[in-house]
Amino acid sequence: MSIRDIPQGEEIGQIRQSVRKLCESFPPEYWRQLDRDHAYPSEFVKALSDAGYLSVLIPEEYGGSGLPLSAAAAILEEVQHAGANGAACHAQMYIMGALLRHGNEEQKQKYLPGIASGELRLQAFGVTEPTSGTDTTSIKTFARRDGDHYVVNGQKVWTSRAEHSDLMLLLARTTPKEQAAKRTDGMSVFIVDMREALKSGMTIKPIRTMMNHATTEVFFDNVRVPAENLIGEEGKGFRYILSGMNAERILIAAECIGDAKWFIEKASAYASERQVFGRPIGQNQGVQFPIARSYAQMRAAELMVHQAASLFEKGQDCGEQANMAKMLAAEASWAAAEACVQTHGGFAFAEEYDVERKFRETRLYQVAPISTNLILSYVSEHVLGMPRSY
Numbered sequence: 001m002s003i004r005d006i007p008q009g010e011e012i013g014q015i016r017q018s019v020r021k022l023c024e025s026f027p028p029e030y031w032r033q034l035d036r037d038h039a040y041p042s043e044f045v046k047a048l049s050d051a052g053y054l055s056v057l058i059p060e061e062y063g064g065s066g067l068p069l070s071a072a073a074a075i076l077e078e079v080q081h082a083g084a085n086g087a088a089c090h091a092q093m094y095i096m097g098a099l100l101r102h103g104n105e106e107q108k109q110k111y112l113p114g115i116a117s118g119e120l121r122l123q124a125f126g127v128t129e130p131t132s133g134t135d136t137t138s139i140k141t142f143a144r145r146d147g148d149h150y151v152v153n154g155q156k157v158w159t160s161r162a163e164h165s166d167l168m169l170l171l172a173r174t175t176p177k178e179q180a181a182k183r184t185d186g187m188s189v190f191i192v193d194m195r196e197a198l199k200s201g202m203t204i205k206p207i208r209t210m211m212n213h214a215t216t217e218v219f220f221d222n223v224r225v226p227a228e229n230l231i232g233e234e235g236k237g238f239r240y241i242l243s244g245m246n247a248e249r250i251l252i253a254a255e256c257i258g259d260a261k262w263f264i265e266k267a268s269a270y271a272s273e274r275q276v277f278g279r280p281i282g283q284n285q286g287v288q289f290p291i292a293r294s295y296a297q298m299r300a301a302e303l304m305v306h307q308a309a310s311l312f313e314k315g316q317d318c319g320e321q322a323n324m325a326k327m328l329a330a331e332a333s334w335a336a337a338e339a340c341v342q343t344h345g346g347f348a349f350a351e352e353y354d355v356e357r358k359f360r361e362t363r364l365y366q367v368a369p370i371s372t373n374l375i376l377s378y379v380s381e382h383v384l385g386m387p388r389s390y
């Protein structure tokens with residue numbers, strides 16, 4: 001069922017059901033094969049796009065369904081809950097926010113309808129660099145104004161889905177850090193048409209990772225980007241990126257909740273059916289308790305995700321809740337993954353149980369898109385008023 005067939009007002013419940021149904025067409029063997037080949041789930045992403053799920057946050061006037069963030073969170077949660085992997089396409093949902101909030105009308109008309117229909121893929125987000133890491137204000141990629149173009153030189157790392165995207169949202173310096181009034185000034189955001197850039201100085205190099213995640217290094221060698229592709233004002237890009245981060249945190253947290261649910265259901269079912277010493281292993285409290293504990297952690301994190309999404313939708317500040325939701329949900333999914341592995345014993349390591357694959361996949365979310373330490377620094381400084389630590 002496409003999102004367009006779902007009656008208004010019944011969205012979230014029905015969306016959950018129909019996403020579950022869509023995911024049934026992509027059984028575990030589909031994901032195992034991709035994992036073996038480190039291949040991108042093009043058919044799955046196309047099915048989600050065609051059914052309108054990746055464009056729920058795009059306003060109706062640009063061809064999307066204009067739903068609130070909680071609808072997007074429900075979609076990603078269900079994808080993960082079904083054993084699938086939304087990392088192949090989740091970024092479109094939160095990257096697009098920069099264009100929506102800070103782009104001009106011409107840019108929105110030019111890109112959003114294509115993104116909504118699935119014709120244009122905006123999946124690549126170029127922020128992290130090898131020498132700056134978490135310290136985003138120290139990025140070195142530079143965009144120099146040259147007439148009606150910017151000329152981009154530099155390198156990004158961990159630019160996921162770059163090989164499977166038509167457009168990239170790029171953060172680059174337009175004023176060197178030393179010359180900027182504040183370290184957060186002097187960075188700008190661009191929409192880079194990668195189909196053009198690949199013909200003129202942009203190179204993409206895949207990075208093989210411990211899980212199947214289409215991530216890459218991207219090199220810019222005098223890549224010319226039309227000045228009309230600058231989003232908002234030159235020099236204010238860091239603020240635009242920051243303004244999208246709460247949505248990103250909430251959506252990733254929802255994915256972790258979905259992962260946790262998958263692990264908990266898998267572990268409970270196996271614990272109830274696997275007989276050792278003549279009785280189900282789940283009859284032993286030593287087997288039950290880690291699963292039950294991770295369930296309690298997941299439920300608590302889920303409440304935080306809902307609270308963060310609700311504040312976000314009311315337009316209220318939700319930095320504290322979005323950050324904590326991301327951290328708690330990533331920890332809950334990891335606790336559930338651990339319990340699931342331990343419950344399955346040796347069989348956790350067999351590919352056909354899917355536990356080892358999901359275990360590798362869910363570990364990422366304590367590191368990316370923001371690591372736990374940086375969330376704790378945020379809470380320490382911005383919520384508890386302690387001194388800035390970096």
Ligand SMILES: Cc1cc2nc3c(=O)[nH]c(=O)nc-3n(C[C@H](O)[C@H](O)[C@H](O)COP(=O)(O)OP(=O)(O)OC[C@H]3O[C@@H](n4cnc5c(N)ncnc54)[C@H](O)[C@@H]3O)c2cc1C
Pocket residue numbers: 124125126127128132133134135157158159160161209213215364367368369370371372373374377389390
């Ligand atoms: C699979 C994958 C996909 C990714 N996709 C994207 C993407 O699409 N686009 C993109 O731009 N980026 C992407 N990233 C990058 C990701 O956001 C970064 O890896 C992450 O922000 C951490 O940066 P880093 O790896 O450079 O670690 P570093 O900054 O080098 O940090 C290493 C460790 O030190 C800790 N640390 C650093 N400074 C401090 C401090 N002051 N206090 C306490 N602890 C500290 C960190 O928490 C971390 O644990 C991806 C990463 C991965 C692994």
